Amino acid sequence: MRTPSIYSQDDPISAALKPSATETDQERIARLEAEAEAKRISEQIDDDLREERERLRRRKGDVKLLLLGQAESGKSTLQKQFQLMYKPNSLDQERASWTTVVYFNVVHSLKHILSILESWDDSLEGVNDEPSSSRRGNGFDQSATPSPMEGSPIDEATGTLQIANLRRRLSPLIATDEQLANRLSGGITVSGSGKGSVFVRSGWQARTIENALGRIKKKPSADPEQVSRASVEEPHDPLVKEVGRMLQLCEADIHELWNHPIVKSLMTKRKLKLDEWSEFFLRHIHRVAAPDYIPSTDDILHARIQTMGVAEHTFDVNLHGKNVTWHLFDVGGARGQRHTWVPYFDDANAIIFVAPVSAFDQYLEEDPRTNRIDDSLQLFTQICSNALLKNVHLVLFLNKTDILRAKLERGLRVKKYITSFGDRSNDYETVVQYFRAHFLQVHRKNNENRRVLYTHFTSVVDTKATQRIIGNVRDSIFRGYLQSAALV
Ligand SMILES: Nc1nc2c(ncn2[C@@H]2O[C@H](COP(=O)(O)OP(=O)(O)O)[C@@H](O)[C@H]2O)c(=O)[nH]1
Ligand SMILES: [Mg+2]
Numbered sequence: 001m002r003t004p005s006i007y008s009q010d011d012p013i014s015a016a017l018k019p020s021a022t023e024t025d026q027e028r029i030a031r032l033e034a035e036a037e038a039k040r041i042s043e044q045i046d047d048d049l050r051e052e053r054e055r056l057r058r059r060k061g062d063v064k065l066l067l068l069g070q071a072e073s074g075k076s077t078l079q080k081q082f083q084l085m086y087k088p089n090s091l092d093q094e095r096a097s098w099t100t101v102v103y104f105n106v107v108h109s110l111k112h113i114l115s116i117l118e119s120w121d122d123s124l125e126g127v128n129d130e131p132s133s134s135r136r137g138n139g140f141d142q143s144a145t146p147s148p149m150e151g152s153p154i155d156e157a158t159g160t161l162q163i164a165n166l167r168r169r170l171s172p173l174i175a176t177d178e179q180l181a182n183r184l185s186g187g188i189t190v191s192g193s194g195k196g197s198v199f200v201r202s203g204w205q206a207r208t209i210e211n212a213l214g215r216i217k218k219k220p221s222a223d224p225e226q227v228s229r230a231s232v233e234e235p236h237d238p239l240v241k242e243v244g245r246m247l248q249l250c251e252a253d254i255h256e257l258w259n260h261p262i263v264k265s266l267m268t269k270r271k272l273k274l275d276e277w278s279e280f281f282l283r284h285i286h287r288v289a290a291p292d293y294i295p296s297t298d299d300i301l302h303a304r305i306q307t308m309g310v311a312e313h314t315f316d317v318n319l320h321g322k323n324v325t326w327h328l329f330d331v332g333g334a335r336g337q338r339h340t341w342v343p344y345f346d347d348a349n350a351i352i353f354v355a356p357v358s359a360f361d362q363y364l365e366e367d368p369r370t371n372r373i374d375d376s377l378q379l380f381t382q383i384c385s386n387a388l389l390k391n392v393h394l395v396l397f398l399n400k401t402d403i404l405r406a407k408l409e410r411g412l413r414v415k416k417y418i419t420s421f422g423d424r425s426n427d428y429e430t431v432v433q434y435f436r437a438h439f440l441q442v443h444r445k446n447n448e449n450r451r452v453l454y455t456h457f458t459s460v461v462d463t464k465a466t467q468r469i470i471g472n473v474r475d476s477i478f479r480g481y482l483q484s485a486a487l488v
Contacts, residue, residue: 091300101303106285114170315328355380357400404432405428
């Protein structure tokens, strides 16, 4: 009997490669398996090539939109808003994979808090000291009234003991930090990534789901949140399950740590600085630590994971009955990642440059001497003056306005960090207009082609407001696009 094989009977090469007559059963099985694998790989390559050809063919009339800006400016969050608007089902499909990110965000925040506390364990009197910063211009404004400490007053010894106990009880949970990081990055570590951030490549959601979290059943339903709740199966990944169980057991401890007077005091004095996502998930720990936790859309918008390289997302956008495919390129924004943007400049139609205006008191993770607003302005200068981009439709998002508002309300003074702000009034309206004027000036100075700059004040975690702005951006891009591409 003939065994099914990739070797043809008549082909001379096949004849030469033919298995020997003395082949054992075991060898035969191994050979057939190897052949099947080779065939599978060959077919996969053919499929990929076919897909790529198809993609190139279709791309001709497409819109290519780049999301640019420094790390943590809000690019990936904006991409999620596009996804929510134009491909809501796809966000549902990857909802379960965000559980890993949210858990990782919580564990990483706790680890950070405990490590900062460690430096204060020996000298708790430090809690009552004034902040000492070596960085020029950095430090909390002393004239501002510190917010009152939460919880009842405690003596130092009791506080230290309480923290030591919490540290001990939380240690098994903290120990999962590295494994979760590994799970998300697929074992790839990136050097120079600052405080142990995790980078993910395009398509990580699908891989995380396939590899670890089990399947998702699709059921049609009118309400997307309903679909996801009803259809996401229990995570299959034992690690994620285990972390979920630990979070459940540790909920009270996490709550206690987060509300501990020492922690609150360090935060008020800005010796402990937490990113917005840390605060968000710790505030919602009751929900996140629940046994049947599935990230809500709001959780997904707040979850933080750094993009590596350039991730492409496609959407079909319908306008006036015409369907056009949009390619959204979400890039890694850290300095070490910026060279990866350039190959995408050639045929880009539009750019949304995202600048976080709340970052006036922050410095780059990759270069702690550079103020983040300064970096954004420098980067914007490069984008505006780049010859490859001179005909690109340019949109500026002055983002994180909600955080800016909160910082100003808390009493942070812009002048302390940006001396040129001078004695202007420290209110929201004056501050945003001041930053806007700087960006407009950069644009004006680098504008040979007299192109228009569209600016928006945004908070891209706010779905309703952002979707309205996206609609607006879409219309303005389409207008320019139809004129230049003469698409009929
Ligand atoms: N409160 C608030 N958080 C934001 C805003 N934009 C982004 N974030 C959060 O900031 C973090 C970094 O955002 P991300 O989109 O990952 O930045 P990227 O590095 O530019 O892709 C995430 O945790 C987001 O949820 C905003 O306008 N307001
Ligand atoms: Mg990103």
